[in-house]
Structure formats: C-alpha cells, structure tokens
Amino acid sequence: MALLDVRQITKTFGGLVAVDNLTFHVDEKQIVSIIGPNGAGKTTTFNMITGAYRLDGGEIYFDGQPIHTKSSQQIVKAGIARTFQNIRLFKSMRVIENVLIGCHIHTSYGFFDAVFRTPRFREAERRAHQRCVEILESLDLAQYMDEDAKNLPYGLQRKIEIARAIATDAKLLILDEPAAGMNPQESEALMDFIFSLRDAGYTILLIEHDMSLVMNISDYIYVCEFGKLIAEGTPDQVASDPRVIEAYLGKGGAYE
Amino acid sequence: MLSQQIFNGLILGCIYALLAVGYSLVFGILRLLNMSHGAVYTAGAFMGLLGASYLHMGAVPTILFAMLLTGAVNVCINRAVLQPLREQGAANITMLISVTGVSYIIQNTLMLVFGSQKLPFPKVFDFGSFRVGGVLVTSIQVMIVLVTVVLLGALGLITKHTRTGLAMRCISQNPKASNMVGIDVRWIISFTFIVSGICAAIAGYMVSGYYQLVYFTMGTTAGLKAFAAAVLGGIGILSGSVVGGILIGLCEALATVVFGGEYSEATAYVILFLVLLIKPSGLFGKDDVDEKV
Amino acid sequence: MKQKRFDLAGFAGRYKLPLLLVLLAALAAVPFLGLSSYVVRVFCMVFTYSILTISLNFVTGYLGATSMGHASLYCVGAYVGALAATRAGCNIWVSLVLAVLVGCLAGGLLGVCTIKLSGSYMTVTTLAFAQVVTMVAKNWTSVTNGTLGIKDIPKARLLGAELTVRNGGMYFVGLGLLILCLLFSSMVIRSKYGRAFIAVRDDELGARMMGLKTRNYRLLGTVISGALAGLAGCYYAYLTGYIDPVTFSFDISMTILTMAILGGLASLPGSIAGAAILTVFPELLRSLDVYRYLFFGFILVIMMRLRPQGILGSVKAARYTLPKGVLRPAAAMEQGKEGT
Numbered sequence: 100m101a102l103l104d105v106r107q108i109t110k111t112f113g114g115l116v117a118v119d120n121l122t123f124h125v126d127e128k129q130i131v132s133i134i135g136p137n138g139a140g141k142t143t144t145f146n147m148i149t150g151a152y153r154l155d156g157g158e159i160y161f162d163g164q165p166i167h168t169k170s171s172q173q174i175v176k177a178g179i180a181r182t183f184q185n186i187r188l189f190k191s192m193r194v195i196e197n198v199l200i201g202c203h204i205h206t207s208y209g210f211f212d213a214v215f216r217t218p219r220f221r222e223a224e225r226r227a228h229q230r231c232v233e234i235l236e237s238l239d240l241a242q243y244m245d246e247d248a249k250n251l252p253y254g255l256q257r258k259i260e261i262a263r264a265i266a267t268d269a270k271l272l273i274l275d276e277p278a279a280g281m282n283p284q285e286s287e288a289l290m291d292f293i294f295s296l297r298d299a300g301y302t303i304l305l306i307e308h309d310m311s312l313v314m315n316i317s318d319y320i321y322v323c324e325f326g327k328l329i330a331e332g333t334p335d336q337v338a339s340d341p342r343v344i345e346a347y348l349g350k351g352g353a354y355e
Numbered sequence: 356m357l358s359q360q361i362f363n364g365l366i367l368g369c370i371y372a373l374l375a376v377g378y379s380l381v382f383g384i385l386r387l388l389n390m391s392h393g394a395v396y397t398a399g400a401f402m403g404l405l406g407a408s409y410l411h412m413g414a415v416p417t418i419l420f421a422m423l424l425t426g427a428v429n430v431c432i433n434r435a436v437l438q439p440l441r442e443q444g445a446a447n448i449t450m451l452i453s454v455t456g457v458s459y460i461i462q463n464t465l466m467l468v469f470g471s472q473k474l475p476f477p478k479v480f481d482f483g484s485f486r487v488g489g490v491l492v493t494s495i496q497v498m499i500v501l502v503t504v505v506l507l508g509a510l511g512l513i514t515k516h517t518r519t520g521l522a523m524r525c526i527s528q529n530p531k532a533s534n535m536v537g538i539d540v541r542w543i544i545s546f547t548f549i550v551s552g553i554c555a556a557i558a559g560y561m562v563s564g565y566y567q568l569v570y571f572t573m574g575t576t577a578g579l580k581a582f583a584a585a586v587l588g589g590i591g592i593l594s595g596s597v598v599g600g601i602l603i604g605l606c607e608a609l610a611t612v613v614f615g616g617e618y619s620e621a622t623a624y625v626i627l628f629l630v631l632l633i634k635p636s637g638l639f640g641k642d643d644v645d646e647k648v
Numbered sequence: 649m650k651q652k653r654f655d656l657a658g659f660a661g662r663y664k665l666p667l668l669l670v671l672l673a674a675l676a677a678v679p680f681l682g683l684s685s686y687v688v689r690v691f692c693m694v695f696t697y698s699i700l701t702i703s704l705n706f707v708t709g710y711l712g713a714t715s716m717g718h719a720s721l722y723c724v725g726a727y728v729g730a731l732a733a734t735r736a737g738c739n740i741w742v743s744l745v746l747a748v749l750v751g752c753l754a755g756g757l758l759g760v761c762t763i764k765l766s767g768s769y770m771t772v773t774t775l776a777f778a779q780v781v782t783m784v785a786k787n788w789t790s791v792t793n794g795t796l797g798i799k800d801i802p803k804a805r806l807l808g809a810e811l812t813v814r815n816g817g818m819y820f821v822g823l824g825l826l827i828l829c830l831l832f833s834s835m836v837i838r839s840k841y842g843r844a845f846i847a848v849r850d851d852e853l854g855a856r857m858m859g860l861k862t863r864n865y866r867l868l869g870t871v872i873s874g875a876l877a878g879l880a881g882c883y884y885a886y887l888t889g890y891i892d893p894v895t896f897s898f899d900i901s902m903t904i905l906t907m908a909i910l911g912g913l914a915s916l917p918g919s920i921a922g923a924a925i926l927t928v929f930p931e932l933l934r935s936l937d938v939y940r941y942l943f944f945g946f947i948l949v950i951m952m953r954l955r956p957q958g959i960l961g962s963v964k965a966a967r968y969t970l971p972k973g974v975l976r977p978a979a980a981m982e983q984g985k986e987g988t
Contacts, residue, residue: 149857175859187854189847193968199840200847204859206840210868213839214832220839221971227840228974241977245968267859388768436949440956448714449956452909455902456948463942579775579898586772621783624776628761631773635764 102127102302103148103179103271108157108167110143110326117143119326120157125271130293130303132313134337135323136346141306142184143326145275149181150174161271176204180269182260184276184306190249194240194259197248198231201266231266237299238262238292254285258292265301272296274305278312290316314338322346360608362490366565368604369503373558374581375588375596376510377551383527383591384547385441387450391432393578394458395552399425399559400476400569401465407477414479421556429552430545432457438541458574466571479564499561506557507597510550514593519546527591580623587627589640598638602626675823679816689813690931692887695822696880697923699829701907702916703876706833708905709914710842711869712849713762714771717778718904721874723785723896724754725881730798730891731791732882740804740811740821740886747882748875754781755874759867766852778901785893797892804886818887825883826920829876833916836872845869846914910951912961921959 101124110118118140125131133141146152148159150171159167166174180201189197199206206227212220235241240262243251248259257277264272277293278286286309293316297303307313313320314334322330322343330340337343374396381389402424406417436453482494514520522543525533534540562577563569584603588595603623610619630638679688704718725747732738732746758777762770785792792798804811804821811817836842844865847855856862885891903926911922929947933940955961970976 151853151857171856172859172861175857181857183854183857187851187857189850189854191850192843192846195968196843196846199843200855200858200860203840203844208840210836210841213841214835216835224839224971225973228971232970232974232977236977236979239979242979244977244980245966247964263858382768386768388771436953439953443956445952445956448708448909448913449952451714452906453949453952455906456945456952459941459945459948463939463945467938467942575898579779583772583776586769590768590772617787618783621780624779624783627776628773628780631765631769632761635766635769637769 104160106158109155111155117326123321125304127302129318130316131319132305132317133321139323140326175267178270180264180267181273186256188248195244198262198266201263202227234262271302278309286312359490360612364605364608366496368601369499370558371581371584371604372597372600373554375585375600377554378585379596380547380551391454391458393574394461396555396559397574399556400563403560404569421560422553425556426549426552429548433548473568473570476563476567476569495565583623583627589637592639595639679819685814692822694924694927695826696884697927698826698920699880700904701919701923702833703873704904704908706869706873710845715774717774717901719896719900720778720781721877722881725751725878726885726891729882729885730801733801744882747878751874751878752871755870759870763863782893799890801889912958915960918960
C-alpha cells in the first residue's frame with residue numbers, strides 16, 4: 100500500500116484552476132519527484148498535502164488515514180514534514196533552536212512543568228535536546244548548532260530545514276526545490292544527502308527544476324503541466340516521453 | 356436636533372477624513388504608522404495662528420503659509436529622521452518609535468514657543484450662517500465640506516491619473532523594483548510627506564477656525580481617532596480612509612445624542628474593534644484568502 | 649571577519665551566582681542608605697515599570713506584535729487592586745492575586761480580539777482596546793468613581809506592620825515582585841513555550857507548518873502579559889494610594905513600549921535597563937520640567953538612529969546552553985570559544 104495516496108485533488112484560485120484532478124501516490128522508502136514547468140501547480144499540491152491550503156475537491160490519504168480534512172498541525176503529527184521553496188527558517192533563532200521547534204510536537208510537558216522546572220520538564224527537554232544534537236550530528240551540522248540561522252550560507256540553511264523536518268519524526272519528507280540556488284557541486288552533495296536520507300528509512304517527495312538531479316535520484320517521476328498530470332514513470336520512461344519533451348521544449352522541440 | 360447632530364458629525368467626519376488620508380498616504384507608501392501625524396496637524400493649526408494672529412495675514416495667505424510650513428516640517432521629518440533609518444534598513448518598529456519621538460519634539464516645541472494654555476483662534480470665513488430645514492449651517496462648515504471635497508478629489512486624481520500617482524502606487528507595491536525602473540523613490544516619498552503635511556495643515560486650520568481654539572495637545576486625541584479611521588477603512592487605501600473618517604464622525608455625533616458626551620469619545624475605537632473582529636483588514640482592505648507559502 | 653568582542657552574556661553567564669548575590673545585596677541595602685523617600689519612591693517606580701516592560705515583552709518582544717495600548721492591562725490591575733482594597737477590604741496579597749487573575753482575563757480578552765490580526769491592524773486594536781478601557785474607567789462611575797479616581801487606598805500590611813515607602817516596606821514588596829516576575833519569565837522563555845513564541849514572531853506560517861498551534865501561543869503570550877501587567881498595576885495602586893483614569897493614558901502605553909525597545913526587545917535584563925533609564929532620566933530632568941518631554945523625544949530619535957536594537961538587544965551568549973545530561977557534540981566544542 101502506498102504511504103501517500105493523492106486522489107483527484109483540485110484547487111482553484113478565482114477562475115484559475117491551479118491543480119486539476121491530480122492523482123498520484125508515493126510508495127514507502129522511495130524518492131518520488133514531481134516535475135513540470137513553472138505554474139504547473141507543484142507547490143500548490145505540496146501546500147494541499149501539508150494542510151496550508153484547503154482542497155476544492157479530492158482526497159489525500161497518508162498511511163491509510165485521510166489527511167485532507169486535518170489541520171497542518173495534525174498532518175505534521177501524522178508524519179509529514181516539509182521544507183520550503185523560499186527557506187523559512189526562524190531567522191533569529193540558533194540552528195539548534197530551529198531543530199528544537201521541529202521536536203516541539205513531541206516535547207510534552209505543561210506550562211506549570213516549565214515554570215516550576217519539574218522532573219517531567221527536565222526529562223522532556225533533555226530528550227528533545229539529545230535528539231536534536233543527534234540529528235545535527237548525523238547530518239554533519241553539529242558545528243553550526245550555536246549560529247543564528249540567518250548567518251549561514253544558503254546551502255546550509257536548506258540542510259537545516261531538512262534537519263528541522265526530520266526532527267518532527269516524519270516518515271515522509273516533502274522537499275520543495277531543495278537544489279534551488281545551488282551550484283553543481285552543492286547539488287551533487289545534496290543528491291548524496293537525499294540518498295542517505297532514503298537509506299535511513301525516509302520516504303521523500305520532491306519538486307525540483309534541476310533535471311540532472313531529478314533524473315539521477317528519483318525512483319519514480321510525475322510530470323505536471325497546468326495542474327494536470329501529463330506523464331509518469333521511471334526516469335528513463337519520462338525522459339523519452341514525447342509529451343514531456345513537448346511540455347519542456349515547446350511543440351517544435353520534440354522534433355528537432 | 357438629530358439632523359443638526361448628524362450634520363455636525365459630518366463636519367467632524369470631514370476633518371477626520373482629511374487627517375486619516377495623511378496616515379494612509381504615508382502608510383501606503385512606507386508601511387509605517389506615522390505617529391507624528393497628530394503633532395504635525397497641531398503644528399498646522401499653530402502655523403495658522405501664527406499667520407492669522409501674529410502676522411495679521413488674510414485667510415487665504417494664512418492657509419497657504421500654514422500649508423507651506425507644515426509641508427516643510429513633514430519633509431524635514433522624512434529627510435532628517437526616516438530617510439537615514441530606511442537607508443540603514445531599520446525595522447518598522449524602530450521607525451515607529453522614531454516618529455513617536457518626533458511627535459514629542461514637535462508638541463513640546465510648540466508648547467515652549469506658544470505656551471501651554473489654550474489660545475483663541477480668530478474667526479475665519481465668517482459670512483454669517485443660514486438654515487436648511489432646521490439645520491443651522493455656518494459658513495466655516497460650508498468651507499470645511501468644500502475644502503475636503505476639493506482636496507480629496509484632487510488627491511484621488513493625483514494618485515489615479517498622474518505619473519507621480521502611478522509612481523506612488525509602484526513604490527507601495529515594491530520600493531526596490533521601483534527604484535530599478537527609474538522612479539525617483541526619494542522624491543516620491545518626500546512628495547507624499549508634503550501632501551500629507553498639507554492635508555494636516557488644512558485640517559488643523561479648519562478645526563482651529565471652527566472651534567476658535569488652539570492648544571498644543573489638540574493633536575493627540577484627534578490624531579488617534581483619525582488613525583483609527585484610516586485603519587477602519589483599510590489603511591493605505593485613500594477612499595477607505597475617507598469613508599472611515601466620515602463614518603467615525605457621524606457615529607460619534609450619534610453616540611453623543613444616544614449615550615451622552617462622555618461615551619462618545621470612545622466611539623471611534625468601539626467601531627474599529629467591531630469592524631476588525633469581522634473583517635481583519637478593514638472595510639476596504641483586501642483579505643488574503645490563502646497565505647503565500 | 650567579525651571582530652573579537654567582549655562577550656557580555658558569556659561573562660554574566662560564567663559569574664552568574666556571585667554577580668547576582670552582589671546585585672541583590674546592593675539592592676537590599678538601598679532603603680538603609682538614608683535616602684529620601686522621594687528617591688526610594690523612584691526605585692519603586694523602576695520596579696513597577698520593569699514588570700510592565702517585561703510584561704509588554706511577552707507580546708511585543710517575543711511574539712513580535714507591537715502593542716500601543718499596554719497601559720490598559722496596567723489600568724485593569726490597578727483598579728482591581730484598588731477596588732479589592734477599598735470595597736472588599738482585601739489585604740495587598742489577596743489584591744495582588746486578584747489583580748493577576750483579572751489581568752489574565754483582560755489579557756485573554758485582548759488576545760481573543762487580536763488573534764486574527766497582524767501587523768498594523770493588531771497594533772491599532774491594542775490602541776483601541778486601551779481607549780475603551782480608559783473610557784470605562786472614566787464613565788463607570790458607580791464602580792470606578794469616574795474621573796475623580798479612587799482615593800485612600802489603604803496601606804499594605806505585613807504581620808500587622810504598615811509597609812510604606814518611608815520604612816522601605818513597599819520597596820521590598822516591589823523588589824520581591826520584580827524578582828518573582830523575572831524568575832517566572834525566564835522559566836517560561838527558556839522552555840518550549842519561549843521557543844514557540846520566537847518561532848511565531850519570526851515566521852508565523854512557518855511555525856504552523858511545523859505543527860505549532862500558533863494561535864494558542866499568541867493567546868498564551870497575551871494572557872501572561874496581562875497577568876504581569878495586572879501585578880504591576882496592583883502594586884502601583886498600593887504604592888501611591890490613589891489612582892485615576894488619567895494615570896493610564898496613551899502616553900504611558902508609549903512609554904512602556906519605548907522602555908522595551910530602548911532596553912532591547914526580547915531581553916529581560918534589557919527590560920529592566922530600559923525601565924530604569926526612562927524612569928530615572930525624566931526625574932533627573934525635573935528641574936528642567938518644561939524641557940522634559942522635548943529631551944525625551946530627542947533621546948528616542950537619536951537612540952533609534954544609533955542603536956535601534958536597544959541597549960541590550962543584541963547581546964546573546966556565543967554558545968547555546970544545553971540542558972544537563974546532554975553532551976555537547978565534539979564538532980561544536982571549538983565553537984564560541986573565540987567569540988565568533
């Protein structure tokens with residue numbers, strides 16, 4: 100059974116149909132990419148999966164449970180975490196504090212525990228910090244833990260966003276253009292990083308414009324245009340699909 | 356009696372509208388709550404007093420004199436205080452506190468120069484009064500309505516149909532991009548401050564002539580109410596500010612009749628409260644249905 | 649490359665205990681130095697404003713919503729304290745508890761009213777809230793005694809002894825309340841609640857997408873803010889023995905906001921510094937009475953130009969303090985030692 104099952108979802112903005120009857124699924128421990136030209140409705144799809152937008156039609160199931168009726172908070176708790184196209188770290192917070200926010204939903208103590216520093220508080224805080232330190236170490240980010248997020252270079256900020264997503268104990272990581280603004284060396288490193296995430300047991304759904312990256316890491320690819328699915332398959336299948344070539348290069352492009 | 360109150364409320368509303376437009380102009384372009392506007396309005400009133408009582412000028416020269424000086428004061432605020440902050444990339448709250456400081460400076464300078472007592476203001480535009488169906492209309496009231504309509508009409512034309520107005524709207528959307536396409540952002544911002552200063556001066560002069568009193572704290576409550584009016588209409592939207600101002604003026608007059616004068620002071624805020632509870636971006640403000648992720 | 653700078657927070661962290669003890673001893677000695685009761689009263693006002701500024705920081709500093717109506721919550725606390733004392737015959741301790749509880753409610757009400765709003769709309773609503781509170785205080789004559797205010801609030805008592813400014817009693821009550829408030833605030837700030845507040849401030853939508861119930865945190869922030877402001881208000885009522893609506897004007901709201909910014913937003917020591925400076929400074933200028941607010945204005949303008957982040961605003965220890973039992977990763981061991 101698919102981990103994420105998206106069935107005929109639709110979203111309109113005014114008269115514009117951003118996502119139109121889109122159906123796809125993501126199997127466990129796979130890297131699945133959604134590609135398509137700008138305005139194909141990819142980020143809108145992500146926003147619907149993560150509960151930022153309400154659906155105008157269709158259903159989304161995660162782990163067999165419907166999530167399209169739930170709030171973003173409940174969706175995070177269910178095990179879906181995301182990164183953003185235009186990095187949304189908490190700028191004035193340190194790296195470790197950002198990751199701690201990821202742990203937030205699993206840090207369970209009450210207000211009075213915090214005020215009176217009860218053993219429950221100490222244990223929960225210790226465990227959350229321990230986990231964050233481990234995540235940072237495993238991603239080779241530990242040396243930056245004291246820095247304010249805003250002071251770090253772009254590539255590192257992207258990695259920290261992923262660390263923060265991991266800290267939510269997500270099963271499914273949704274990455275929105277993780278390689279945007281990276282040079283070829285950086286995106287190569289990112290590729291290895293995403294592989295290592297999959298090997299560690301995460302399922303990954305990503306939007307990406309960097310074709311070499313997508314073709315190299317994806318197990319399965321969905322291609323969208325104007326909110327509709329126009330092709331799907333393994334990287335090889337997609338790369339040779341005439342509809343895809345047309346969507347990317349225009350009509351003449353397919354024949355040249 | 357009631358119709359008289361409504362009419363008086365309308366006059367008050369015109370004044371609020373004139374002031375509210377000043378807030379909206381600056382907010383529209385800088386996203387700044389210009390807390391010094393109330394003080395600038397007071398300055399306008401005192402410049403009027405200076406012209407009329409100390410320099411013995413006629414009504415029209417006095418208004419021009421007040422407009423000129425008050426516009427200049429507003430430009431100074433922009434150039435001396437806000438522009439350097441903008442260029443430092445200061446946070447909004449930093450500017451907010453700065454203009455609050457400016458309002459203290461203006462108010463207290465006026466107090467030091469003119470004293471802290473209430474001063475009499477000469478009658479202006481006194482051509483007698485007439486009655487329209489039981490409503491007593493004085494000539495100053497007619498002037499207030501006329502001036503408000505003309506001024507706001509002119510403002511509407513400027514923002515909608517001139518190159519300057521177009522530039523203003525561009526800057527409010529995106530100052531950096533405006534600069535890149537060759538708009539003189541500094542000049543447009545200065546221009547906005549001049550216009551908002553002129554509105555404040557006219558409002559100050561009219562109110563002083565209407566009540567025949569000026570005092571250095573007169574801008575505090577009026578300024579805050581006009582501010583509420585601007586937000587009520589959807590801050591940054593000129594027509595919204597006008598509607599907000601007149602609405603608040605009318606409601607205040609009605610509240611005086613219904614609840615008595617003590618409660619009418621807070622009418623503006625109660626209305627604001629209720630409107631924002633239902634429509635968080637004011638009467639004419641656009642609600643973002645889905646936030647951008 | 650950043651310059652090597654004096655790590656104030658690190659220094660304070662290293663010598664925390666001795667520094668605190670010295671400070672406490674110095675503060676405890678103040679009433680015994682033979683200062684005039686005028687000076688002691690200024691100290692008491694510093695305590696009041698410090699609590700108010702900390703209280704405002706929960707909304708403005710940590711949650712990032714500029715409030716221009718904080719005097720309203722202060723006002724509520726003062727009236728609750730004064731009424732509890734004059735009408736119900738409560739002693740100061742019961743009054744304080746009542747003021748905190750009603751303060752929570754008032755803060756909660758403000759929170760509910762502003763929960764959907766952001767930016768300038770939120771700011772102007774706090775302003776409107778304050779104006780409405782003042783109107784109620786002015787006009788609900790049967791309870792608040794209108795513009796005449798409430799007179800003859802009885803002196804605070806402890807074990808039968810009267811606590812006054814002159815005998816230092818009120819000084820110690822104020823100091824005690826401030827310390828209590830500081831302890832409470834730093835416990836809240838250094839927990840998941842404080843982290844959530846700052847996350848909401850930095851990026852509310854982002855915080856929501858990380859699973860935080862952001863509206864609950866905004867509400868919690870205003871409730872805490874109301875509670876602390878209520879505490880300050882009640883203390884103030886007992887300190888002066890007389891309150892009226894004019895005491896809690898828009899100017900006071902702006903003063904509290906200015907204190908918070910001058911000291912440095914989201915900084916507890918900064919709150920105290922800001923409150924102390926802006927309470928003491930106008931007192932020093934009292935001889936130049938008419939020029940007082942003129943100077944005040946200039947200070948604001950100049951300060952915002954030269955140090956917009958406030959006096960202690962950018963002070964942050966180089967290293968994050970991990971809780972006991974969590975080992976610092978080896979890779980992060982070098983970090984912070986050189987003041988980078």
